[in-house]
Amino acid sequence: MTETIDLTQEAASPNGRGATPGAPTTIELVGGPPPGAATLEARDACAWFGDRLVLEGVNLVMPAGRVTALIGPSGCGKSTFIRMLNRMHELVPSAALSGEILLDGADIYERGRRAQDVRMRVGMVFQKPNPFPAMSIRDNVLAGLKLARVKCKQKDELVEQSLVRASLWREVRDRLDSPGGALSGGQQQRLCIARSLAVHPNVLLMDEPCSALDPTSTGRVEETIAELREHVTVVIVTHNMQQAHRVSDSCAFFLAAENEPGRVVEQGPTETLFSHPDDPRTLAYVEGRFG
Amino acid sequence: MTAVRTPPRTAPETPARPASRTPVRPRELTANDVVTMIGCAVSAVSLSWLIFSVLTGGIGWLGFGLSAFAIFLALVFVVTAEMVGVTAATDRIATTVILASAVLLMVPLVWLVGYVIVKGVPGLTAHFFTQDQKGVTPILPSSAGGGAHAIVGTVMQVGLALVWALPLGVLAAVFLNESRSRWRRPVRIFVDAMSGLPSVIAGLFIFAVLILPYAKKIQFNGWQVFSYNGFMASLALAMMMLPTITRTVEVVLRLVPDGLREASLALGSSRARTVWSVVLPTARTGITTAVVLGIARAVGETAPLIFTAFGYDLMNTNPFDGPQESLPLFVYRNIRKPDLSAIERGFTGALVLMMLVIGLFALARYVGRDRQRRRGNRRRPRLPTLGDQPSIGKQTP
Numbered sequence: 152m153t154e155t156i157d158l159t160q161e162a163a164s165p166n167g168r169g170a171t172p173g174a175p176t177t178i179e180l181v182g183g184p185p186p187g188a189a190t191l192e193a194r195d196a197c198a199w200f201g202d203r204l205v206l207e208g209v210n211l212v213m214p215a216g217r218v219t220a221l222i223g224p225s226g227c228g229k230s231t232f233i234r235m236l237n238r239m240h241e242l243v244p245s246a247a248l249s250g251e252i253l254l255d256g257a258d259i260y261e262r263g264r265r266a267q268d269v270r271m272r273v274g275m276v277f278q279k280p281n282p283f284p285a286m287s288i289r290d291n292v293l294a295g296l297k298l299a300r301v302k303c304k305q306k307d308e309l310v311e312q313s314l315v316r317a318s319l320w321r322e323v324r325d326r327l328d329s330p331g332g333a334l335s336g337g338q339q340q341r342l343c344i345a346r347s348l349a350v351h352p353n354v355l356l357m358d359e360p361c362s363a364l365d366p367t368s369t370g371r372v373e374e375t376i377a378e379l380r381e382h383v384t385v386v387i388v389t390h391n392m393q394q395a396h397r398v399s400d401s402c403a404f405f406l407a408a409e410n411e412p413g414r415v416v417e418q419g420p421t422e423t424l425f426s427h428p429d430d431p432r433t434l435a436y437v438e439g440r441f442g
Numbered sequence: 443m444t445a446v447r448t449p450p451r452t453a454p455e456t457p458a459r460p461a462s463r464t465p466v467r468p469r470e471l472t473a474n475d476v477v478t479m480i481g482c483a484v485s486a487v488s489l490s491w492l493i494f495s496v497l498t499g500g501i502g503w504l505g506f507g508l509s510a511f512a513i514f515l516a517l518v519f520v521v522t523a524e525m526v527g528v529t530a531a532t533d534r535i536a537t538t539v540i541l542a543s544a545v546l547l548m549v550p551l552v553w554l555v556g557y558v559i560v561k562g563v564p565g566l567t568a569h570f571f572t573q574d575q576k577g578v579t580p581i582l583p584s585s586a587g588g589g590a591h592a593i594v595g596t597v598m599q600v601g602l603a604l605v606w607a608l609p610l611g612v613l614a615a616v617f618l619n620e621s622r623s624r625w626r627r628p629v630r631i632f633v634d635a636m637s638g639l640p641s642v643i644a645g646l647f648i649f650a651v652l653i654l655p656y657a658k659k660i661q662f663n664g665w666q667v668f669s670y671n672g673f674m675a676s677l678a679l680a681m682m683m684l685p686t687i688t689r690t691v692e693v694v695l696r697l698v699p700d701g702l703r704e705a706s707l708a709l710g711s712s713r714a715r716t717v718w719s720v721v722l723p724t725a726r727t728g729i730t731t732a733v734v735l736g737i738a739r740a741v742g743e744t745a746p747l748i749f750t751a752f753g754y755d756l757m758n759t760n761p762f763d764g765p766q767e768s769l770p771l772f773v774y775r776n777i778r779k780p781d782l783s784a785i786e787r788g789f790t791g792a793l794v795l796m797m798l799v800i801g802l803f804a805l806a807r808y809v810g811r812d813r814q815r816r817r818g819n820r821r822r823p824r825l826p827t828l829g830d831q832p833s834i835g836k837q838t839p
Contacts, residue, residue: 267712270711276706279701281705285720294706297719298711299710347708347709
């Protein structure tokens, strides 16, 4: 597509702030996550709301530097699962869970491990764009540094890098000081992606990031996801079959029978899951016969 | 099967506009109705005048008004029922009664404001805002001297009260809205109970707990910090402000979408940092409104000041030493004096105080305006999935 942005070219553009042409920008974050993408692995993960078991026995590997899509009908526990991956699940008062979630081999629910550190390494983009209304675009991008107490000297470069990675730089570079809420819905969502990327997370979780967006904005966000692959592991929840097909490397199909907890019915490379799945229910779902 | 073609539906070339087509607005009164109402009103007044002033000895203006209104209602009902029907007549009566109640409600307010204006304007001079009561004797006219010492005292006492009440109020509101403690319910009940606290009790409390035991014992820098002074008054006023500020801030914190809290937490922020860096800045305009409402609540209080600021006829710019005047005290003390000029001066003080309160409320409306306009189309976002799970930060009362 013509809209695809070449990173080096963008960084070398004459209007770019502080970027030296050709040179790869190395931005140092002090107190941030370790560099590179990380592997996430769920082992026998279960989740409850109150006494109700909503997710049972999920075993899933989300390999580093890949895009994993979680698909399935509503109410099958996809969003609950993705919220378990960065400890947002436990914010719901009645929530409980069991099993292990391994981030590069270490359980994120280990006793003594701070949820804040986990959330800093595993960023999240929500269904509804939620830029901070009281902050400018620039401050929104840098909000993660302030909130997670990460230090960075090259703030201008970091803002540019994050916005370029979120494919928003070209649209907002002249108005970085205008409020974040003044952008369109699609731009706001990419601003939220840029905000998550600014702390250089190892994993980026996306919970139906395009469900509130129009097709054009969806296309931009999907391009963004494709480019993010080299920097972070992406886990995306989507109701859109075509989107899962387009953006993901591997796929997991969640399903919950009536009054039963959600389970992973089938998982594997996206191509296999969409062309010849093993389970008839998967075939029915990806062909759009239910759900 | 042949396709049936429907004729194209287009508007006629020139839309005909016959003169007979007059728009009818069924809910509006016609000229005929207005004339009927006026006629009924005139006959009602005439009839009651005839009965109560000419034929009998008279029953006073209240009885006259009530009976005139009753006769008016009866006439309207009879005439409308004759002309339009009983249903319309009932409707008309109900409308009239409700409208009359609304007008009646306005009467005391307009009367009160008008009375204070009429009484207060003669003493309102430019030097009211610059002079105190130095050298003013009972034989001088009401325009002698001024209330500058009272204005200064009010500003200092209310300002100090705000310094104590705002941090406490915001903290309490954060506790009520952002924490998940099970003490929230008792605290909320306490805040509600405190907002019903009679203001004289607040003053008495400060008097009994701080002034009586410590007035002579504790001095600082030669100032009697725990005697009658503006500082003690500000403590009593802070007790009056605290519940107002807490409840207002709590309401605006509840309007901050949960999505923002989640976004902040997902970036690796602690709950405290989320509140400080995301929630409070988002609710900034609302907190400003809370401040103005808190000031407006405290600025007109007299009772808490009687045993704390005590009142003083001269300028005292040190709120930590010596009795201080304030506008409500100025009014209270002057109106109790026997001389007419002092009473008039009291009304002038009341006028200034009233203008101050009205100005503050206007300011609150102006500051809060933006937030209220946006509230309409902003839905409170909820956590995704699984239908009815409770979202974070939202309390179940």
